[in-house]
Amino acid sequence: MVTTAQTDAIDDLVYDWLAETGAPGASLVVTDDTTEQYAAGFGSRDIDSNTPATPDTLYGVASVTKSFATLAVLQQVERGKLALDDPITRHTRVAFEGADEITIEELLTHSSGLPNLGTSEVLLARLADLGEIGIPLSDRDDLYQFLGDAGAERDQHSQDRFQYSNTAYILLSHALESVADRPFDEYVEAEILDPLGMERSTFDAEAFAADDDHATPHRSVENGFEPTRFPARQLSRAAGGLISSPRELGKYLRCNLQGGELDGVTLVDSALLGRAHDSHVDPLPRYGDAYGYGWSRRTVAETVVVGHGGSLLTSSSAIGLLPERDLGIALCCASQPELHPTVVLDGIVAILEDDSPEQVVPELGYRSRVDALTGRYESYRGIISATVTDEGGYLSVDIAAGPIEEEHVLVPDDPTLTGDAGTADRVWTFTAPRSGRPMPVEFVDTGDGVDLFFDRYRLHRQSA
Structure with missing residues (x-):
């Protein structure tokens, strides 16, 4: 019934x-x-x-x-x-x-x-x-x-x-x-x-x-x-x-x-x-x-x-x-x-x-959680900015420092985006493909918001 x-x-x-x-x-x-x-x-x-x-x-x-x-x-x-x-x-x-x-x-x-x-x-x-x-x-x-x-x-x-x-x-x-x-x-x-x-x-x-x-x-x-x-x-x-x-x-x-x-x-x-x-x-x-x-x-x-x-x-x-x-x-x-x-x-x-x-259901899990990660990010004093966009199963990130811009694809390590519940702060891990040397990327819910750790940068989410 x-x-x-x-x-x-x-x-x-x-x-x-x-x-x-x-x-x-x-x-x-x-x-x-x-x-x-x-x-x-x-x-x-x-x-x-x-x-x-x-x-x-x-x-x-x-x-x-x-x-x-x-x-x-x-x-x-x-x-x-x-x-x-x-x-x-x-x-x-x-x-x-x-x-x-x-x-x-x-x-x-x-x-x-x-x-x-x-x-x-x-x-x-x-x-x-x-x-x-x-x-x-x-x-x-x-x-x-x-x-x-x-x-x-x-x-x-x-x-x-x-x-x-x-x-x-x-x-x-x-x-x-x-x-x-x-x-x-x-x-x-x-x-x-x-x-x-x-x-x-x-x-x-x-x-x-x-x-x-x-x-x-x-x-x-x-x-x-x-x-x-x-x-x-x-x-x-x-x-x-x-x-x-x-x-x-x-x-x-x-x-x-x-x-x-x-x-x-x-x-x-x-x-x-x-x-x-x-x-x-x-x-x-x-x-x-x-x-x-x-x-x-x-x-x-x-x-x-x-x-x-x-x-x-x-x-x-x-x-x-x-x-x-x-x-x-x-x-x-x-x-x-x-x-x-x-x-x-x-x-x-x-x-x-x-x-x-x-x-x-992985696809539903992904879609229900991805909005928490997408949006505009800035580094200390706003020198570096990034825009994270959902591309339907993976993310793209556009990073800019003044006139210098670069774009990367971020592939989720967990397609449901459940996040690592075993840590004090929830962490979502991704991989940015690079020839011969893929780069790990993390989004961390610090309690004050979501931060993006990308290469040498730490960027703070400003808006969706």
Whole structure:
């Protein structure tokens, strides 16, 4: 059961996130394995009309789609039409050198040896009106032509390495289509969305635009966000093309919490779905502690979170399962702010575990404390001055002595900026990279204010 105190804290967290980042709006659902526990909309789904966001607002959920693609593949594995150890060449016409060594399971886990090849970057830049990269990539023939020399990217340096790949999931959708004998989007709608009652979820951009409760896509500009067109990528629907609402994603989360069942309908064998949620490879830190099939695993506030995020440049999203608590969370945003919904979702997990988001989520901890360090500093009699600025994960410091100026980057030794609580005065330590000789830097809370110890200088904070 989610308590009123927890939902109040969640409201504060989400509201502060939108206020800090300038994102137009967001929608949230928290569910247990049978019942929606909490649902809310925050801000607006359209920045021009200021129309409120609701739990039913539709968003492009981007890479959250990968878990749906995984479920579709596992359905075909259960039916005996695909096998996890099948080479992808058995079910597609991909033919670059070494393609016959790549298995379906390796594509699911981003461990095929293929690095990110930039397909999504090309399509998103073009379709969201962000600019043109100049690669012809419009249909399947273009894709296979583009992949012709990709085998050279897959060598002893990249094999067995986790490398997140949207192209991998495009190829998985082609394998699915070859055995299911229908397009990927039609398959997912018939075999997953319809059985779960996800009636408004779709891959159809026109249906999305015609829906009375959809989030206008907003792209980042210098002073905030502005409306733009929806970047519908028919070529990469399996990698990131699903459109859904947090409320409908709640049904999907309940199905996963129930082992592949919902309301008497079984979508996949529970053991196969369990493999998707399990740990198979060690990813890069931003993707969690482990990666399964279209799902990542991480520990937040001492509880396991199985989830995935999505970034569409014009919207962003995150889903998470808390299997130890039988809870699920879906969070979608009407833009892609600097602080991603996956970070906020982790903060929600901390609240549900009666912990402090700032204490257990590094990014939230950093942002809650960095303001105490930024601002203008001066040395004795003001001869030396410095301006410390937050650059989103690190600081920059501009130091001036009259006409003499220099700029440095300061990297925090502790990304949460908790500070050294074992000293009489709180100390935050940073490193200023220098060729061959990095320089330690300290901020010290003396009780009278914050002082910056940089090289030979001691500077006192004057203002924020």
